[in-house]
Amino acid sequence: MTPFNRTIEEQWARAQVNRRDVLGFCSRLMVAAPFGLAITQLRSPEAVAEEIGQATRPSVIWLHFQDCTGCTESLLRTSQPDLADLILHTISLDYHETLMAAAGEQAEEALHEAVRTHEGRYICVVEGSIPEKGNGGYMKIANRSALEILEDVGGRAAAVVAIGSCASWGGIPSAPPNPTGAAGVDRFVRSKPVVNLPGCPPNPYVFLGVVLQYARHGTLPALDKFKRPRFAFDRVIHEHCPRRPHFDAGRFAAEYGDEGHRQGWCLYKLGCKGPDTHAACPTRHFNEMEGVWPIGIGAPCVGCTEEHLAFKMPISSVIPIHNASPPANYPPIVSGQGELSAVAASVVGFGGGILAGAGYMASRRFTNVPGDASVPGEPKSSSGSSPAGPSGSDPEEKP
Numbered sequence: 380m381t382p383f384n385r386t387i388e389e390q391w392a393r394a395q396v397n398r399r400d401v402l403g404f405c406s407r408l409m410v411a412a413p414f415g416l417a418i419t420q421l422r423s424p425e426a427v428a429e430e431i432g433q434a435t436r437p438s439v440i441w442l443h444f445q446d447c448t449g450c451t452e453s454l455l456r457t458s459q460p461d462l463a464d465l466i467l468h469t470i471s472l473d474y475h476e477t478l479m480a481a482a483g484e485q486a487e488e489a490l491h492e493a494v495r496t497h498e499g500r501y502i503c504v505v506e507g508s509i510p511e512k513g514n515g516g517y518m519k520i521a522n523r524s525a526l527e528i529l530e531d532v533g534g535r536a537a538a539v540v541a542i543g544s545c546a547s548w549g550g551i552p553s554a555p556p557n558p559t560g561a562a563g564v565d566r567f568v569r570s571k572p573v574v575n576l577p578g579c580p581p582n583p584y585v586f587l588g589v590v591l592q593y594a595r596h597g598t599l600p601a602l603d604k605f606k607r608p609r610f611a612f613d614r615v616i617h618e619h620c621p622r623r624p625h626f627d628a629g630r631f632a633a634e635y636g637d638e639g640h641r642q643g644w645c646l647y648k649l650g651c652k653g654p655d656t657h658a659a660c661p662t663r664h665f666n667e668m669e670g671v672w673p674i675g676i677g678a679p680c681v682g683c684t685e686e687h688l689a690f691k692m693p694i695s696s697v698i699p700i701h702n703a704s705p706p707a708n709y710p711p712i713v714s715g716q717g718e719l720s721a722v723a724a725s726v727v728g729f730g731g732g733i734l735a736g737a738g739y740m741a742s743r744r745f746t747n748v749p750g751d752a753s754v755p756g757e758p759k760s761s762s763g764s765s766p767a768g769p770s771g772s773d774p775e776e777k778p
Contacts, residue, residue, distance in 0.1 A: 387594075388432025390468045400464065401428050430595065436468075437594035438501035440493050440532060441475040444518060444525045445552045445561055446507025450543040451477050453580035456666045470590060473497070487521050494535055502590055503536035503571075505529065505564045508545040508552045512560030529567055538572045538593060539564060542586055544683050544690075547575035547607075554690040565606060572599055575606040579683035582663050585611045607657070607684070616653035616680055619661035622646065635677075646674060650695040652682030 385393070391401060405427040441451075466472045473493035474486075481489050493501070510517035515524025523531075533539045541564040544550035552561035565573040574589055589608060592600060600608040617623060625631070625645040632640035632649055640646075647654070653674065660672040660680070673680055682688025682698075692698070 385436055386432060387434050387436050387469060388429075390436055391432065394464075394468045396464055396468055400461075404428075404464075404469070405431065431591055434591065434595035436471045437590055438471045438473050438493065438497040439504055439590065440473055440490070440497075440501050440536070441504040441506065442528060442532060443476050444505065444507035444509055444529070444546070445559065446543065446545050447551070448477055448506070449580045450506045450546075451475070453665070454583045454586070457583050458667055469587075470594075473501070490532070494532055498535050500537050502593065503533045503539045504586075505533065505539060505541050505546045506543055508549045508559075508561035509564065509567060510552075510559035511562050511566075512558070517559045526567060529564065533564070533568045534570060536571055538574065538599060539568050540586065540589060541565065541573060541575045543581055544577045544579045547577035548686040550577075550579065551690050573606055574599055574602065574608065576611075577605075577607065577684040577686075578658065579681075579689065581684075582611070582659065582665065584663065585659070603657075605686075611659045611663070612657040612684065614657065616656050616658055616661055616674070620653055620674060621661065622674065640677060646677075646679040648697060649679045650681075650693070650697055651679035652685070652688050652692075652698055653680040654700055655688060655698050656680055656682040656685050658684045 402424040405424040443451075466478070472478070473496075474490045476486065479486060479489065509525050509529060511526070515526060518525040520528060541547045545552060545561070546564050548563040549557070549561045552559060563575070565575065576586055576589070585608065588610070589600060592598060600610055603609055603612060605612075617626070620626075622643060622645045625643070626647060630639060630644045632644045632646055634640070635649065640649075645651070651674065658680075661674070664675065665671045670676065679694070681694050682692070688698070
């Protein structure tokens with residue numbers, strides 16, 4: 380049996396991948412893609428491992444255009460599986476300019492060979508935006524423009540994954556005045572299905588969830604109108620943010636390092652774009668470490684998954700609240716000492732269960748951002764699903 384048609388289970392066995400690592404990997408997938416992978420309805424790592432193992436290892440050809448390689452760096456930070464297992468045993472990464480040993484003519488031959496061998500079956504991953512202006516002069520590789528390479532390699536793939544904000548809609552290179560005419564992949568690829576995974580960077584397990592679903596079932600996850608997988612972009616960050624009770628109580632950090640900032644109060648007044656940003660950052664953290672995401676380390680969300688926010692608005696700009704706001708009769712609380720005012724306390728008492736939970740969180744002194752984002756009175760879920768918040772947060776409805 381050739382390496383091109385081995386199942387993932389056969390490759391894991393051949394490479395003597397530790398069973399514990401396999402189950403750890405599958406449990407991560409269950410958190411990262413609870414609705415994207417049809418197999419995760421099985422709800423146990425053992426069952427998921429058995430299902431994934433039956434898939435033929437998917438061939439992945441990874442292209443780089445106008446990018447900073449941050450999406451690849453995010454991929455490198457996965458530890459279950461680690462990088463070697465990810466590349467060699469779970470997917471077949473047949474071309475990647477940053478990670479491959481070959482260069483120059485050897486690298487070009489590797490690309491052409493991978494396309495010929497797996498034509499019509501490989502996943503083409505694109506990192507970086509496509510320069511539309513300059514007749515291809517802004518970017519050329521082996522005397523071919525970025526657009527020529529995309530049309531060739533992307534046009535012969537089974538599906539195209541635009542990974543990161545740059546590939547999804549232009550990202551940083553498209554910031555005004557956008558001299559290169561940077562644009563996203565789906566503007567140019569029309570004949571193949573395109574999945575956008577915006578983020579700066581995106582979560583690598585969301586990418587793995589998409590690729591493995593395609594490898595096992597030949598299908599792509601349900602997408603919103605921006606071609607983002609619903610399982611990872613179905614709700615705004617604001618709904619799952621651990622600082623949400625402070626927002627509801629009117630407790631906001633006014634500047635970096637002040638008392639409210641140190642206690643974990645809401646970052647809305649510092650320019651947080653969480654109320655308008657569809658992403659799974661609060662429930663799927665980076666580097667597999669609890670609290671490692673922008674708001675978790677005390678920085679406001681910049682809205683990197685939204686074309687109308689990131690790199691279009693200044694980070695400190697305060698956005699309008701469209702679908703989420705405190706109750707009209709809930710007084711704002713501004714206190715440098717972290718004390719809950721008597722008036723607010725009486726309103727909390729009057730408000731009942733949900734408001735009491737918010738008041739509890741508001742009056743608590745935060746020395747660190749809590750790892751558990753659940754609020755008393757609300758069910759918590761390791762998969763990231765929860766009852767709809769006040770907005771309903773339909774990703775089809777662009778604010």
